[in-house]
Amino acid sequence: MKKALWIALCSASLCLVPTMAAFADPYGPGASFGGSYISDGFGYYQQPANPQPPADTNTVEYQLPFTVLYTVDYCGISDPGPITEKTDLGTMPNQMYRYIDDLDANTYHVRKDNRDVYIPKTAGYLTNTIKLPQGLDIRAKLVTNAISYLGSLYTFGGSDGASGFDCSGFVMTCYNSIGVSIPRSTKEQVKQGTAIDVSQIRPGDLIFYGAAEDSVNHVAMYIGGGMVIHSKNTGNGVCVDPYSMRQDAPFRIVNILGDQN
Numbered sequence: 737m738k739k740a741l742w743i744a745l746c747s748a749s750l751c752l753v754p755t756m757a758a759f760a761d762p763y764g765p766g767a768s769f770g771g772s773y774i775s776d777g778f779g780y781y782q783q784p785a786n787p788q789p790p791a792d793t794n795t796v797e798y799q800l801p802f803t804v805l806y807t808v809d810y811c812g813i814s815d816p817g818p819i820t821e822k823t824d825l826g827t828m829p830n831q832m833y834r835y836i837d838d839l840d841a842n843t844y845h846v847r848k849d850n851r852d853v854y855i856p857k858t859a860g861y862l863t864n865t866i867k868l869p870q871g872l873d874i875r876a877k878l879v880t881n882a883i884s885y886l887g888s889l890y891t892f893g894g895s896d897g898a899s900g901f902d903c904s905g906f907v908m909t910c911y912n913s914i915g916v917s918i919p920r921s922t923k924e925q926v927k928q929g930t931a932i933d934v935s936q937i938r939p940g941d942l943i944f945y946g947a948a949e950d951s952v953n954h955v956a957m958y959i960g961g962g963m964v965i966h967s968k969n970t971g972n973g974v975c976v977d978p979y980s981m982r983q984d985a986p987f988r989i990v991n992i993l994g995d996q997n
Contacts, residue, residue: 823971849973
């Protein structure tokens with residue numbers, strides 16, 4: 737695990753990826769994305785078990801603060817480390833990485849957990865926009881502000897871009913950036929706003945994971961397209977993942993901004 741993992745053989749339509757053992761689950765065995773395992777050794781789940789957000793419609797392009805790599809395929813990540821057993825060593829569709837430059841003709845150099853990692857160009861494409869529902873204002877600003885921290889360091893107890901974030905410090909900082917104050921801890925954040933159903937979720941809403949209100953252990957921000965941004969853990973930092981990244985359904989989804997677009 738401490739050695740850089742690199743999968744060099746990629747075809748035009750498919751990147752080979754590590755086995756399940758390489759994709760260490762940050763939340764415990766068998767709890768990454770829910771649903772059933774695929775049988776071809778990629779180590780991803782075929783169908784998420786959780787109810788899914790509604791598909792985005794009438795989307796438009798919103799400007800991002802920098803260029804990102806947007807993934808469309810499964811590929812291995814070359815990560816010189818230091819990495820942990822929780823570090824994701826592969827990509828899946830619809831993830832984002834902060835683009836730095838091209839390592840060579842075949843490889844992107846991106847930022848992850850405040851360190852340099854390398855991803856085959858067959859994994860995706862570069863863009864400086866994100867598709868969000870048309871007519872968003874404060875919610876679009878919140879999401880793009882959150883993405884501006886993509887690739888930042890995970891630091892337990894952290895709440896700023898310089899020294900790093902934990903999950904609750906990250907969402908607190910993002911909301912502060914649009915002039916909205918929320919508490920520091922997940923146990924207090926989960927009590928804010930209005931609890932909503934997944935069918936009502938909009939970009940900028942918060943998703944809390946855990947068995948009960950007094951045992952909530954993680955928070956992420958919905959950014960549309962079935963994806964969230966969060967400060968995940970040591971090894972991954974601020975990153976984009978599927979909404980259904982855990983086998984258990986979110987404990988609560990909270991709308992902090994009310995009817996504001």
